[in-house]
Amino acid sequence: MTIEVPDVWPPKRERRAIARLHMPEQEAAARARNFSEVNLGFTEDMARLEAMRCLECKTPTCMEGCPVGIKIDLFVSLVAEGHFAEAAQIVKLDNSLPAICGRVCPQENQCEGACVLTKKGESVAIGALERFVADYERLSGLAVVDVPAERTGKKIAIVGSGPAGLACATDLAKAGHDVTVFEALHELGGVLVYGIPEFRLPKEIVRAEIDGLRRMGVEFITNAVIGQTTTINALLGRDGFHAVFLGVGAGLPKFTNIDGENLIGVYSANEFLTRVNLMRAYEDGSNTPIFDVRGNKVAVFGGGNTAMDAVRTALRLGAAEASIIYRRAEEQMPARVEEIIHAKDEGVVFKLLTSPLSFSGTDDGWLTSARLQQMELGEPDDSGRRRPVPVEGGEYEIDIDVAVIAIGNGANPLLRRNAPGLVFTKWGTVVADEASGRTTKKGVWAGGDIVTGGATVILAMGAGRRAAADINRYLATGDLSCVEFGC
């Protein structure tokens, strides 16, 4: 596609005439059968033209929608003028992992949702522009590693190498501290590598970000299960760390507790996605198995991003039919709009307002079918969403070969085994101050899903950054009183 880009940024009144550009993507039928990235990214011309749609608001609302406060007005105008490397630098002032966030943030609820253009049309494609500048910088080799020569001599332990931990590690490394990241699994990246599929976030991008941190002097230790291999107290005591940040993420997958859930063929989304993403079960010759879904029917229960990732993964593994079964209506799905659209384009079947009653199988324990219940929307519940209620007589049975349960996660169960001084909620999450990430234990901060329960990459990163700022303040002053805990 060739596009005409004006040499100079057109006057504001003409900008509304430019239609929002959509990122080129792999054609739906083809991509539904491969694991390569779906979105292909803007070209330089496309990025410039899209950025020119920005109205340069005097008081930009987009930034208020960003959980980490990226200077969106500034970076978008730099893109419009063709200063891509400078734009990347601006983004990275507030977001250390823009190539990742540009791909996985729910922009329609954040920056793009807050863009004034949404009132009369479509917002600026801020997410796609963020992704563009990050990729531009990475591919051009212009990424600057700025580590102060002067070291503070302070040691910080980051527990978990997911988005919260990586964001926290970046800021602390920039401040000149000695940062060590502990990861329980054999590969770094947390949910970015075991959860989010290759076709949405290539592992190569995550590895590049981690390599950047290594160049900044951050040390990574894999196979280190904090709570089991060692404890928070040992890190603070024996190992001499001055501060510990806990970004261990979510844990035990939730199940529906209906009959037949332990049949062979019923996976949690975590297991299904971990086998495929982390263990690469989709590659020929992989040593980790996954049920052969080729020509079979796969049903994914849930309506979040994880459910979309699982159902689209099932298609790519060769499922004849891959469906989403969700008990509420489409407008109530927590998944990003883009993921829902992509899933539909790829041929995913949506069975909405449908809830599972039980699973049945063969005598030797293999799943064969699910009994479902048709629902309708009733009165609003605690979450403000209209509660789904069963439709009388709306029970029916469907044949399925593999079921994936994607209804969320509980908290990480290992951390609390050996964490005296930390306070946990009844859901098993760590009690921490929202503004500072400070926990009830001196020298320990926490952020991400272990505090909030299952949320998003960008919220975890934001929490990691706020904790890093507070840790910096504490290490500089020794003062813990500036933020009063629990107020």
Add this chain to the structure above:
Amino acid sequence: MFRILEARSLAPDVKYFRIEAPSIARARKAGQFVILRVAGDGERIPLTIADGDASGGWIAVIVQGIGKTTKHLNTLEAGEFMHDVAGPLGMPSHIRDFGTAVAIGGGVGTAIAYPTAVALKRAGNYVISIVGGRSRDYVIMEPALRDISDEVYPCTDDGSYGFHGFVTQKLQGLIDEGRVLDLVLAIGPIPMMRAVADVTRPFGIKTIVSLNPIMVDGTGMCGGCRVSVGGATRFACVDGPEFDAHEVDFDLMERRNKAYVGFERNRLEEFLEQVQT
């Protein structure tokens, strides 16, 4: 990478590995396991820690070559490396002075029972060890168990060594003799653990088994290792691996453990062909 300090054969296709892993050696307790990957593209498999020494900085695992990964592991020798070892994982065995404790090991299960038997002895129990195997060559760790047990009964299916019969028959014999048994720990193949549970159930003898369901991460993230205990779903990697034998749904576990037999057979055949050429 984790260096192998010692590797020796214990029985046909059963190998003992002493691995350098100081932080695991320091933290591990009887009954816990590690997740291990043999190579950079390896699957994650759980193996119970058979022994360890905090000051020496090592742990030991005992591997029975069944599928590709375990057969591959058993080709490794001292000086070579295991790609990843993570742990210790799972809950430690519940150890106290019960009185008389019987540790039953079937095949390589003996290796898993050993550290718990040691801990039970140290806690003051009178320890009776029953070790089973198909034939003499398959009875492992008997000398080590003799060092820490008050009585040791090797059993072989074919009568080539020790008691001629199954470990359950030996156990039944002790009960029939009127011995008072306060705790039975049974670790081995699922049919053996189920049979032990059936023997002790009528007498109400507290019986513990260590389960080895299929796992991926082993840290409470994937839920693949779920087992049914007392009618409730439990995760063996974080709630176990030891459970009350009288409450475990062995049939369910046996079925779930067969989920990938076809895949495993294919991988093994490919691997054996590779090794031969």
